[in-house]
Amino acid sequence: MTTAAIVPAAGLGERMGADKALLDLGGDTAIERVVATCRAAGIDHVVVVRRAGAAPLPATGAQVVEVAAGGEMADSLRAARATLSAAVTQVVVFPVDHALVRADTVLALLGALDRLGGGVALPLFDERPGHPVAMARAVFDEIEDPAATLRDLVRREPARVRVVPTASSWVRADLDHPQDLRAARNALAGSPWSTVEQMFRHRSHRAYRGYPLPQAQVERLVDAARHASTSSFIQAYAVVAVVDQARRGEVARLCGGQPHITQAPVFFAICADLHKIAAACARHGTQVQAQSFELFVQATVDAALLGQNLQLAAEAEGLGACMIGAARNHPIELAQLLGLPAHCYVVFGMTVGVPADDPIARGRMPLPGVLHWERYDEAVLDAVFDGADEGMREWSRRTNAERGGYNGRPVSERKGWVERMAIMWGGESSYAAARQTLLDELRRLGFGPF
Ligand SMILES: Cc1cc2nc3c(=O)[nH]c(=O)nc-3n(C[C@H](O)[C@H](O)[C@H](O)COP(=O)(O)O)c2cc1C
Structure with missing residues (x-):
C-alpha cells in the first residue's frame, strides 16, 4: 500500500x-x-x-x-x-x-x-x-x-x-x-482532557450504537493497554476479542443475559494466562507451580491492570466500556467457548463501543475512606459512611429524575451505600452464593489446589 x-x-x-x-x-x-x-x-x-x-x-x-x-x-x-x-x-x-x-x-x-x-x-x-x-x-x-x-x-x-x-x-x-x-x-x-481529567469522567456504559470498531483500533487499544506494569515482567494475561454477533450472544447467556454484551461491537475477555508460563517451563524441563497462590494472584492482578488500562484507552478515544464480572458466573463454559487452554481463566470481561447512553456519574465515597496518611484511620469511618450514603441517594434521586431509572427500573432513593453493601455481601448474600463454586472451577481450569 x-x-x-x-x-x-x-x-x-x-x-x-x-x-x-x-x-x-x-x-x-x-x-x-x-x-x-x-x-x-x-x-x-x-x-x-x-x-x-x-x-x-x-x-x-x-x-x-x-x-x-x-x-x-x-x-x-x-x-x-x-x-x-x-x-x-x-x-x-x-x-x-x-x-x-x-x-x-x-x-x-x-x-x-x-x-x-x-x-x-x-x-x-x-x-x-x-x-x-x-x-x-x-x-x-x-x-x-x-x-x-x-x-x-x-x-x-x-x-x-x-x-x-x-x-x-x-x-x-x-x-x-x-x-x-x-x-x-x-x-x-493546556490539554482540556488530561489523563487525570479523563479518569474523573469515567462512567460505565451499558448501551451502545451499532458501529463496529475497526480492527486496527481494537489492536491499538489492546496494545496500549498491555503496556501496564506486569509483575516481574511475566505478562501473564491474554485477551480474547469476541466480535461475532452469535458468539457474543453465547457470552451474554453465560454472563447473566446482560443485553449490552450483545449490543456492543466487541466483548473483551480479560484472562489471567499461566498457559504461556507453563509452556515456558516445559521448554526448560520444569513444571509450572500452578498451585502457587502467589502466582495466581500475580496473573490475576496483571490481567486487572491491563483491563483497567484498556477501559481508559477506550474512553480516551471517545468510546464507552463496561467491565463484566459476570464472566465468572460460568468460568468453565466460558473458557470452552473461547477455546482457552489449561491454566487460563477469564478474570472479567468488558464491553466496548460507541456509547448510546448517558449515565449519571456515580462519584465515589469521600476520599478519607480510601486515602489514609501514614496509618489506616478507623476514626473517619462514620463520616465516610454518611458521605457514601448521601452520594448514593443523590445518584439514585438524579438517576430516577433525569434518566427515568436504572436499566429501565426505578432505583430506591432510600437505601444508602452502607445498607446496599450489607445486603449484597452480608448474611445470606446471593452474590456469595452465586460464585461459591469458583474455587473448584478454577481448580478444574488448572489453578491450584491452593
Ligand atoms: C471487575 C468489575 C466487574 C464488573 N462487572 C459488571 C457486570 O457484570 N455488569 C455491569 O453492568 N457492570 C459491571 N461492573 C461495573 C460496576 O458496576 C461499576 O463500575 C460501578 O457500579 C461503578 O460505576 P461507574 O463505573 O459508572 O463509575 C463491573 C466493574 C468491575 C470493576
Missing part, C-alpha cells in the same frame, strides 16, 4: 484574515503540523496545494502544487491528482483547516480502509462526519470528472463508506474565524 496525503491549502483565508497554512499553532505553522501528523501516521508522500503567488511555505519536505486563485477544493484535488504516480493506492485528503487532528485518527482511518478493502473512511465526531477523509485510489480518481466534488465521492455510494467514530472534535472544526484559532491555541496550550 502506498499512501499519499493531499493537503488543500489554497484558500485566501478571508474570514480568518490570514493565510491558514501559515497560522502559528503552538510554535509550528498549521502546514508543518499537518505534514508532521502525516509522517507520524506513516505517510511520507504529502502534496500541498497552494494558490499561485501565495507566500512561500516553511520547508517540510512536502511537494507543493500550484493552482489558480479562486478555485474550489475539488480543483485543488484534481491538480494534486495529476502529480500522483500510479504506485499510490490510497489517498488521504487532509485540509489544512484540520491541523489539530492527530496521527491516531489518521491511522484509524487507514485501518478502516484496510478492513473495508477499499472505499472511503470517514471520521465521525458527535455522530457527524469530518476530515481528513481516506479513500482508495480508485475512488479518488473519480475526482477527475470536472463536475465532481469531494462530497460527491463520499456520498455517491453509501455502501463503500466506513465511518470511524473518534474522540477528536478537530475532525469537525474548521479554522475559519479568529475565534477558531483562539480555540485551537487554547487547546494546544
Whole structure:
C-alpha cells in the first residue's frame, strides 16, 4: 500500500484574515503540523496545494502544487491528482483547516480502509462526519470528472463508506474565524482532557450504537493497554476479542443475559494466562507451580491492570466500556467457548463501543475512606459512611429524575451505600452464593489446589 496525503491549502483565508497554512499553532505553522501528523501516521508522500503567488511555505519536505486563485477544493484535488504516480493506492485528503487532528485518527482511518478493502473512511465526531477523509485510489480518481466534488465521492455510494467514530472534535472544526484559532491555541496550550481529567469522567456504559470498531483500533487499544506494569515482567494475561454477533450472544447467556454484551461491537475477555508460563517451563524441563497462590494472584492482578488500562484507552478515544464480572458466573463454559487452554481463566470481561447512553456519574465515597496518611484511620469511618450514603441517594434521586431509572427500573432513593453493601455481601448474600463454586472451577481450569 502506498499512501499519499493531499493537503488543500489554497484558500485566501478571508474570514480568518490570514493565510491558514501559515497560522502559528503552538510554535509550528498549521502546514508543518499537518505534514508532521502525516509522517507520524506513516505517510511520507504529502502534496500541498497552494494558490499561485501565495507566500512561500516553511520547508517540510512536502511537494507543493500550484493552482489558480479562486478555485474550489475539488480543483485543488484534481491538480494534486495529476502529480500522483500510479504506485499510490490510497489517498488521504487532509485540509489544512484540520491541523489539530492527530496521527491516531489518521491511522484509524487507514485501518478502516484496510478492513473495508477499499472505499472511503470517514471520521465521525458527535455522530457527524469530518476530515481528513481516506479513500482508495480508485475512488479518488473519480475526482477527475470536472463536475465532481469531494462530497460527491463520499456520498455517491453509501455502501463503500466506513465511518470511524473518534474522540477528536478537530475532525469537525474548521479554522475559519479568529475565534477558531483562539480555540485551537487554547487547546494546544493546556490539554482540556488530561489523563487525570479523563479518569474523573469515567462512567460505565451499558448501551451502545451499532458501529463496529475497526480492527486496527481494537489492536491499538489492546496494545496500549498491555503496556501496564506486569509483575516481574511475566505478562501473564491474554485477551480474547469476541466480535461475532452469535458468539457474543453465547457470552451474554453465560454472563447473566446482560443485553449490552450483545449490543456492543466487541466483548473483551480479560484472562489471567499461566498457559504461556507453563509452556515456558516445559521448554526448560520444569513444571509450572500452578498451585502457587502467589502466582495466581500475580496473573490475576496483571490481567486487572491491563483491563483497567484498556477501559481508559477506550474512553480516551471517545468510546464507552463496561467491565463484566459476570464472566465468572460460568468460568468453565466460558473458557470452552473461547477455546482457552489449561491454566487460563477469564478474570472479567468488558464491553466496548460507541456509547448510546448517558449515565449519571456515580462519584465515589469521600476520599478519607480510601486515602489514609501514614496509618489506616478507623476514626473517619462514620463520616465516610454518611458521605457514601448521601452520594448514593443523590445518584439514585438524579438517576430516577433525569434518566427515568436504572436499566429501565426505578432505583430506591432510600437505601444508602452502607445498607446496599450489607445486603449484597452480608448474611445470606446471593452474590456469595452465586460464585461459591469458583474455587473448584478454577481448580478444574488448572489453578491450584491452593
Ligand atoms: C471487575 C468489575 C466487574 C464488573 N462487572 C459488571 C457486570 O457484570 N455488569 C455491569 O453492568 N457492570 C459491571 N461492573 C461495573 C460496576 O458496576 C461499576 O463500575 C460501578 O457500579 C461503578 O460505576 P461507574 O463505573 O459508572 O463509575 C463491573 C466493574 C468491575 C470493576
